[in-house]
Amino acid sequence: MIDANCPSCGAAVHFRTPALPVKICDYCRTTLVRSGDVLQAMGKVAEVPEDVSPLQIGTRGSDGGIGFELIGRIRMRWSGGGWNEWLALFNDGSTGWLSEAMGRFMLLRAVAHDGLRTDAVRRVRDDETIPIGSEATIDGVAYRVNDVKDATFVGSEGELPFSTPADTPIRSVDLMAPGGECASIQKDRGEVSVYAGRYVTLSDIAASNLRAFEGWPTPRFAA
């Protein structure tokens, strides 16, 4: 837990975990990058446009018996639409991503670099084309590429592992496997990251503290 003040607007800034160096100021939307005890302002990011996502900062859930809370969010956009990447801080201090697109959710965790020797990862790194349906084995699971998107950051909020300047070009490749596993390969500012996990429903992760919508009953699992 680290408490400081926004160098831009003076508002109180609260870091939940020392593992995450970036926080978007809740008041002035300045990107604050922490290095040691020094907070540096890195320019403002856009507010995430209002959407009907059931998730919000503070939504809780659990995966494999370990509880988590959503503490950050990045809104992505590509030519065919947009999606949300929610950062989950687990009770054991680790982090993961709850990726939300078209009303579906993928719960993903970063894969260590041993798992990156697959051709699809090399192709993303080298900016080569990746045909839909091509195979990729990550951590022993045989996936197939189901879409390739060129995206940018639209806006973000909360705590994040990296800054999200607008118009950053990002290549995002989604993969699927027969067992319900899914994976994502992302290239952001020259760096390739691989995430793997599975498709989940809000019921699967026992989501609570969801947003309430007028006229829509709260799901049974969240009540």
Added chain:
Amino acid sequence: MTAPVSTVRALTCPNCGGTIALRAAGSTISIVCEHCGTTLDATSPDLAPIAQATTAMQRPPIALGTRGDIGGVLWEVVGYVERTDTYVSWSEYLLFNPYDGYAFLVDDGRRFSLGVLLDRLPDHTDGSITVDGLRFERFGSRYGAWVTFVVGEFYWRVSVQEHVEITDFVRPGTMLSCEENADERTWTQLRLLDFGEAETAFGIPKRRKSYGGTPAPHEPSPYGDSMKEALIIGVVAAITLIAILLMGSRTTMLDTASLAVPLNGTTTTQVIGPVDLPDRMAGVRIAARADRIDNSWIDLDYSLVNRATQQSFDAYATADQYHGVSGGESWREGDSTPNVQLSSIPAGKYDLVVEATGHRWTSIAAAAPDFGSSDTVTIPLTITISRGGIFMGNLVLALVALLCWPVIIVLLHGGFEKRRRAPVTEDDE
């Protein structure tokens, strides 16, 4: 807890100025104005028009914004698409729930199916595919589908004339539909809804429950379950029937007698018995045996007479055997051991009166060999009377009666399956 927010946002169509609802902000990519049909880009801040309407506006049978509960999940209609493969047309409603995402309500004009995007890759093996251990058979070949009408909001870029290639895989009650275009391949799993389920949920008139016409590719045969039952019951009943008859068919020899029958047309009479029939209703079998009969016949008149009541049960048999040569072929025919069965004989003590009349057959072509004094030739005949015995006629009738229903239902099932497969069997030919 923050106060509940509305999922619906009112927007103004930049083309016609009409008020349109945005029900899934953040996910919706395109909106087709329900007043003027203009396609709007929901990702642009000013709802930039993308395309003008090319078809006349119409109202979906289930209005946009209608909510319905299917299987415990509340869905709201947010979009409506009509599609065709140029042979048949169908419509699809895009359903939305902020917690459960999207689903498709597919209407083939007869029945509704509820579809969700598959979140895993199907496993391919030859012509069939497997999802979660369930096997789906390919239904026909790949076909093109075109959008003919669209209204509402969608999480993809919709347009009239939008074209995809579809391959269907089915198992009873479920269909996996694979839609492909140049950029992506999506799998949708469709569950056939019960008759009336969608109509009740969304408040539209109920359709008549009918299995006529062309069934849906994934429609389970309405006769499938009863066919299995009927076949199992039929087989068990048939086996039971045969077993009972076989057990009851053990015969008990009651009496036997031999007589010499002259072949001169005179009648020999012999009384055999008495025999006891203890069962309330018994079957009686009278077997004759005339091994040495040759080119002659013996008429046998039987009368089974009840000693107490003088009630008589009559039967008739012929023992005969002929042979000869015609057209250079030698032939032999006849039955030297005729049996007769009498059924439902009441219990009692009986005498069997046998009247046997022997005749010599004289062929014109082949003159009978001279036995010398033909008047004196006699044939030994053995008559055996026994109790019990199986009545084949009755057995066959009972089996036909038993198997009637299974056969009818197998035919109904076959007819349904043939109609279900008709659209693709025509393709294959």
